[in-house]
Amino acid sequence: MWHKKLFLIVLAIAVTGFILVTNTFPGLTQAKYGPRAIEDLPIRSNPTVLQAPVVIDGRELFSVGKIGNTSAGERVSLIRDELLKAIRNDVVPQVTIEQREGLSVVYLVYPQSPSGLAKNSNSNPIEERRYLFTVTQEDTIGRKSIRETAEDLKTQIEQAMAIAKKERSPAYLKRQGIISAALLLFGLLASRLLTQLQTYPLRRAIQRIIPGLPSNASSQPSNLTTLFRLKLGLAQFILWTTITLVIFRLLPATRHWLYYLYNLIASSFAISIFNLGGKDFSIIRLLILIGLVVGAIFLSNYIANLLRTNVLEATRMTRGSQEIISIITKYGLIAFSTVILLQANGIDLSSLALIGSALGVGIGFGFQDIARxxxxxxxxxxxxxxxxxxxxxxxxxxxxxxxVRTRSIILKTLDRISIIVPNSRLLSDEVINWNHRHSVVRLHLPIGVAYGSDVKKVKSALLQAASEHLEVLRNPAPQVFFTGFGESSLDFELLIWTSDPSRQAPLMSDLCFRIEEIFQAQQIDIPFPQRDINLKMEDMPIKLPPKLEGHLLYLLQGLIAQQYNGKANQDSSNTTPTSKS
Known part of the structure; x- marks a missing residue:
């Protein structure tokens, strides 16, 4: 952040110095400020164009055309040089028009100074006339004649010179400098506020900028999202860009420099960068074409969504059929609009065959997964x-x-987690579709009861639990199969049918709860695995060999004796009397 603050400080010092250095006395005398290099920057124009504008202080006055071998740009350069000399001169010239051979010739007439009149008192006053330009048929405005156009241009030139001289006066420069300083101060305060808003709420941010306001010590830094911080950063960028452009347009020299920069960028963007199908494409034309294609894509997507939500849903079609029709409509509109836009821009689709073949090679090597x-x-x-x-x-x-998308599908699990599955996996791997062609499926619930239970009572209990649940279909009817004799139980299997496979987990859970409740009411036991261990008592107690038995007795006696001796030593140490002093 230090480089931004340094830039703002330098900019503020420069504006303040400009205000102090400039002559602050009011009047219409021109201020002698700065070099004229910025002011004299030529406005580049294409020599092949028919007309070019005459620009003074960043304002377009009028346009002139080409005459013979003299291009419009050359005429503009000559006219502009004469107008700048007249604006910088202390004497205000008059604009006059003379008719020659059916054409109107515009001159700048400078009256002779008083000192010159005193020296030539015996002679007639001499006026200095400077040729400005000749109004031709190419310079006419609309359907006006050459004479009417010359009169209009004379009025525009006089007004432009008056405005230019006024904008070079010290009073005007002082006022614009004060406005620039006020804008910089406002920009600093607004930028500081936006910076504080990235950490604190609005009230706390204002309190940190303006001292003396009552503060709330309990306020905590705000938890802003990254997107909101980016928006604040974008707001700061727009703020300083706007302030810079406004300040540059306040002064004639900087306004002309800004216009020169715009003209340079526009001419660079207008240059042809490539040729396709016999048509030259500049950056601006290419950006317009790309913008139209992107707009067509968004419009096609909107129309497809509108068709699905407002038309297809009313027909009571399945969601899959609605999705197919909307996708085909969307991509059909995109393809149709793209072809129309390319044809409208003069691009022959046959010329895109080479590009299509190159894209095919690229898809084959680098985008084969996407293509698959x-x-x-x-x-x-x-x-x-x-x-x-x-x-x-x-x-x-x-x-x-x-x-269902063209590249993948969105699968939402029972835990409400969205999983993106590539379409190629759906064709290569095994997929279980519980709703394919029909949504009625059968579920299996295995049950085990203890040996000795009444199997008829078990079957009745299982059918009762199934018939009481609302999600179990009555047709086909539930069934109970005796599947076999297990290690610890008699094994049964309850078969039920449901029309909503996505509800199978809660359905099976409800059935288990109800079956356990009915089994307890009817005293039907659910077994658990049991194991019986049989021990033979013929060899008990164990008989040891005599020699091993003797060794064991000897070790046992030694351990007992060692334990007895240790206890006796401890008792004797505790009963020893202490000596008297």
Whole structure:
């Protein structure tokens, strides 16, 4: 941040110095400030153009055309030089028009100074006339004649010279300098406020800028998002850009320099950078074409969404069919509008064959995964094996298809987590689609009961639990199968049908709760694994060999004796009397 503050300080010092150095006495006398190099910058114009503008102090006065071998730009340069000399001169010239051979010739007439009149008192006063330009048919405005155009141009030149002389007066420069300083001060305060808003709320930020305001010590720094901080930074950039442009337009020299910069940038952007299909494309034309294509893409997307939400939903079509029609409509409109825009800009589509072949090679090497996913998305759209709203399982992911795109699908799991799955994986891997062609599926719930339970009572209890649940279909009816004899239980399996596969987890949980409740009411036990251990008591107690038995007895006696001796030594140390002093 230090370099920004340094720049602002230097800019403020420069404006203040400009105000102090400039002659502050009022009047119309021109101020002798600075070099005239900025003011004399030529405005570049293309020599092939038919007309070019005459610019004084960054303002366009009028335009002149080409005469014979003299280009419009050369005529503008001569006219502008004469006007600048007249503006810088202390004597205000008069603009006169003379008619010669049906053309109007414009002159600048300078009256002779009083000293010159005193020296030539015996002779007639001599006026200095300087040729400005000749008004031709190429210079006429609209349907006016050459004489009417010359009169209009005379009025414009007189007004422009009066304004230019006034803008060079010390009073005007002083006023504009004060305005510039006020704008810089406002920019500093506003920039400081925006900087504080990145850390503190509005009230606290104002208190940190303006001293003396009552502050709230309990206010804490605000937690702003990165996007909001970027917006504040963009606001600072726009603020200083606007202030800089306004200050540059306050003074004639800087205004002319700004116009020169605009003209240079515009001429650079207007230069042809490449040729396609016999048409020259400049940067501006290319940007306009790209903007129109981007606008067509956004408009196509809006029309497709409008078609899906307002038209297709009213037809009660499936979400998958709606998605297919909207995608085809969107890409069809994009392709159609792109072709129309290219044709309107004079681009022959046959000339794009080389570019298409190069793109094909690039896709084959660098974008083969994208191309594979795109082709897989087209296959899925027309095959309709996976549609929006289907409940699918791919790998370990189980969820509902939220969106089918040309490159991938959006799968929302039961945990409400969105997973982006490439379309090529849907064609290469095994995918379980619970909603393919119909949404009615059968679920399996295994149940085990203890040996000795009444199997008919178990079957009745399971069917009762299934029939009481609202999400279990009555047709096909639930079924109970006795699957076999397990290690610890009699194994059964409850088969139920449901029309919403995405609800299978809560459905199975509800059934388990209800089955356990019915089993407890009917005293049906659910077993757990059991193991029986049988021990033979024939060899108990264990008989040891005599020699081993003797060694063990010897070790045992030694341990007992060692423990007894240690205890006796400890008791004797505790009963020893202390000596008297």
């Amino acid at each position: 996913n795109f082709a897989s998305g087209i296959v899925l759209l027309f095959e309709r094996s996976i549609q929006v709203g289907d409940f699918i399982q791919i790998g370990q992911h189980l969820g509902v298809v939220e969106e």
